[in-house]
């Protein structure tokens with residue numbers, strides 16, 4: 001196990017290597033970055049390097065310390081991962097017990113606290129005391145998606161290591177050059193990678209079923225666009241089943257309508273779902289340009305509603321009705337036709353009557 005297991009993040013890896021090479025290791029670190037960037041793995045490799053008997057920038061992978069670290073059985077590497085929604089005072093007490101015990105066999109011990117932002121205020125304050133005067137032989141690494149969710153007094157006692165998303169062009173380059181993916185597929189996967197190489201690779205290896213999910217979602221959009229309002233309710237069960245995928249679903253929808261908007265202005269090279277051009281073309285005829293670009297707000301509201309625990313079903317229904325409204329405003333068109341019909345007589349009236357009848361039955 002070494003830093004090459006983490007894809008991308010070259011600057012961060014270099015920074016961590018410099019720390020161990022120069023033996024300028026601090027007591028506290030915060031590894032911050034979006035979900036899926038490999039924070040926990042990176043922290044584990046950093047811990048292994050700190051304890052490696054070779055004491056260099058890179059873990060040697062062969063010393064007895066590295067072998068135990070790689071097997072996840074090093075007695076001086078403690079990965080604390082609490083599955084509950086919050087990390088409580090009692091959990092921090094447990095961590096403190098480890099902090100004040102001497103390392104079993106290494107010169108230091110490393111404690112990694114995953115999802116550190118889940119600490120309650122009380123737990124954070126208890127933890128703060130540990131970080132104020134940590135034993136010399138202790139290194140604490142807090143892992144979080146967002147360090148602003150951790151109390152500032154804790155943050156100020158740690159060095160922050162920030163893992164960022166990387167550019168789409170870099171994700172695509174890695175897929176093409178290192179995974180030999182063809183350019184079109186690489187572009188598609190990159191579009192759904194959120195700038196996280198690991199996520200892109202997981203999509204490629206089908207460990208994340210985003211492309212299957214996309215198939216289901218765009219079919220749903222198609223169905224909603226061609227059917228009546230009652231269709232919306234048919235999808236309630238589907239969304240209930242996919243509650244945990246709602247972030248991915250919203251992202252798929254945003255990318256899909258973004259593609260429709262680009263198609264409408266002829267910006268073909270911006271389209272991500274390039275393998276579904278047939279459907280994009282078909283739906284672009286049915287939808288209104290302005291409404292396609294405005295629907296982002298609907299998805300953003302759905303995201304906010306779901307995160308703030310607004311009634312999930314209601315939030316989804318609103319979103320689905322929102323999707324239905326991106327259709328051309330045929331009601332408005334019908335009103336215009338009817339108005340023209342009312343003001344005409346004779347042969348003209350007959351034509352309008354025909355158009356009105358046809359429109360009423362074919363368009364809505």
Ligand SMILES: [Zn+2]
Pocket residue numbers: 051052053054059060061062063064065066067
């Ligand atoms: Zn080693």
